[in-house]
Amino acid sequence: MADALLAHIPDPVILVDPRAVVLEANAAAHVLLPGLRAGHPLSFALRSPDVLSGIDEVQASGTPLRIEYSERVPTERTFEVHIGPLRPDASGAEVRPGVVLFFRDLTSARRLEAMRADFVANASHELRTPLASVLGFIETLQGPARNDAAARERFLDIMRGQAHRMKRLVDDLLSLSRIEMRAHVPPTRPEDLTAVVKHMIETLTPLSRERGVAIQASLPDGPLFVLGDRDELLRVAENLIENAVKYGETGQRVDVNLGRVAAEGTQPPQVAFSVRDYGPGIAPEHLPRLTERFYRVDVAQSREKGGTGLGLAIVKHIVQRHRGHLDIASEPGQGACFTVTLPEASRG
Template identity: 55%
Template sequence: MTQPSTSNDQAPEPQPAASPLTRLGEAKWLLLAALFAALAAVIFYDVPSSSAFAFLVILCVVAGFIPRRTASRRVKLNAQREIRRMWPGTGMKVTLDALPTPCFVADGRGITRYVNQQAQVTYEGVKPGDPLSFSLRAPSLLEAFDRVCATGEAERISWIEKVPTETWYEAHIAPIYMPGNAVPDRMPGLPDFILVVIQDLTENRRLERMRTDFVANASHELRTPLASLTGFIETLQGPARNDPEAQDRFLSIMLDQAGRMRRLIDDILSLSRIELKAHVRPVSTVDFAEIIRHTADALSPLAADLDVEIRVHLPDLPVRIKGDRDELIQVTENLIENALKYGHDGQFVDVELAEQIEAEDHTWQMSVRDYGAGIPPEHLPRLTERFYRVDVESSRAMKGTGLGLAIVKHILTRHRGRLEVESEAGKGATFKINLPASESAETASVVTPA
């Protein structure tokens, strides 16, 4: 296999024109055949020898002095075909392997010449020598590839794939002209290689859609209590101006709606603050068992109102983890409060903290289990979405904003933790969070509440 030159060599000097003797030597077999044909004509067909001799002289002059354009063009075409059969050099391969996105290198015929390591992971089974269409089947991409081959100009396209899930892709297709090729008069629009870089935009598009949905949902959630407040104020200024009973009833509803707006705004601000420091890992060491105990005590009045008992099972010794105390209180408070509100039919909420050791993975797992009606399985994958509610009416009756589990998910992401949800209809639900144990558990100082 021919390797392209990666140096900036100059184009080869043009060769001098071939001499008449050289051209006669190249045409020797043609002249020899003409000689035998002339002798046969003289012997068998009584052709005058002078005419045969004149024919041979003219043929020699033509072969020796007139250039053969067809042979010259054939040499150039053969050289260009040889260029098309080149394979990428080591320098190009190393560069492409360093890129984090799938990259394909193909020739002008659409044959794959090289795929980087990321492309081999993303597109299983792809290998050099196969047509590019075996791996990339998007019609718009293949059409753009043909245009780049024909024009020699780079293009950028995007497309959507619906199967197996909706994904967005963007491709940058660019021609590559290798320096120091053997053909000095290479025709434009015939690049040596075509580079195809694929970028997955699915996550970016989903985040963009999530932001749009968040603004729309937040506006909707705020618009409803605002409309209620406006209507009640107009009623109090008008028909209910002199009706004390109606005033008391409307003012009570207005207070509830104002409280709903306040909770929603507090959760939105809390979520925004968490997102701002999502990539900053906490450095403080806290006692996770003390945080759970503190939260359970704080929620005991709510449990008493709902006639639910909180049963806490914690280790006797401090459980030290790296974390932000206020954020971890918010996590435990959200989970235990949800269990009290939506699982109070079971009369018990179990909160347990246990150590989990698997190979080199050392974590502490907190589980919050209620014994209520449970969560239907079709809702489990979407529980942590913003403003998502299993039962809208029940959530609003319990003064929920639909942001609690979204806040929990973002806090756990910052703490390098994870959330698991298990539920069975009629048997309640269990929310489990896993947080990594502190690496210096024996010597770290525990952060205690002021």
């Protein structure tokens, strides 16, 4: 009877006798604790003094207890362990004395809490620097530079730049928030990705000319449709092409490619959009973290070029919402290539 009940519980559950010897355990418990064996002491598989002493405490008091338990191998996970005494039910059915342990996985919740805390701390830090700069110049203009026309013009120009930086940061934060809120709702409207990429190349051509970078595009003659949000797809193309122009300008060339990818097996046809620069490239240790919020390979260079540290995070979340994949390939001195792969859609 216990086996049948435990088999339908997705979280780890373990029943032990008064000596903390394992009576029953479900499949999830065996996955969490591979060394778990019926008829063997729980301590053979679970090396947590807090949980083991909690079993004794529950048996002595008859009162349920909650204890936090962390598992670090093979990956770090955190559980809240509910320990309760086994008692006869209202029908008077016979129940063997002992204790039940129920493990509730807190790993995702804890990671989310940590991400939110890091996000708030980083956002506050990013806003604090330009805000302090603006306030400092205002105080200078009100004091020592009150009647200095040349200083006033120079300071106002710097203040304008800092204000634009704060505006870009706030805009990116709002964009990221909106994208995350709709992450579970995939787009359903066909959009021509060819037209989106062409439009963004035309928009960014003045910037590329200003920086001495040639954008070389290889695009299909006809439309390529994906199920997408046009504004979000424009944002992906803008971020990737603009980044390539700004950070890879030493290579003086950016390749933009769009085309179909051969389908594998039963997978639907895919569309690949790639942007490659020939700049300094990115060291391998930075690649896994490039899409993290506020992560920068070179903080000073990023701020100098007007970056907020959120561009690639926005790209990643948009691509995920569109049920696609973002791949980043780079080697120091060899430039970088960013490829977005999306499922192709019919026009209607």
